[in-house]
């Protein structure tokens with residue numbers, strides 16, 4: 001291996017490890033939102049949490065789970081009575097029975113822009129489950 005590349009590898013590693021040690025010492029993560037305490041969003045969640053009629057099912061791309069803000073977790077924590085749940089994966093059909101039933105139920109709506117998209121309204125009382133995709137648009141496809 002080229003000695004310069006070797007050196008670069010070692011320097012990178014040292015830096016990463018150093019940062020990790022630093023951040024562990026400086027800031028502890030919130031147990032609820034899993035974010036560093038300095039950027040914890042828990043105090044901003046609505047109290048009491050809003051009651052929703054439909055169940056909200058968030059299908060999250062694994063890449064999104066790694067991104068820092070954790071909006072899906074925010075929704076799950078922010079909606080009353082655990083009506084919002086998050087599933088992580090890339091391909092969902094066939095993953096499990098409960099999810100399969102939710103996805104094929106006539107009362108399920110997918111929140112996604114497109115030619116055949118319809119506007120939801122408060123009068124849509126037959127919406128039992130609202131499926132939301134969490135990821136970049138490329139990942140959502």
Ligand SMILES: [Zn+2]
Pocket residue numbers: 030031032033034035040041042043
């Ligand atoms: Zn928090």
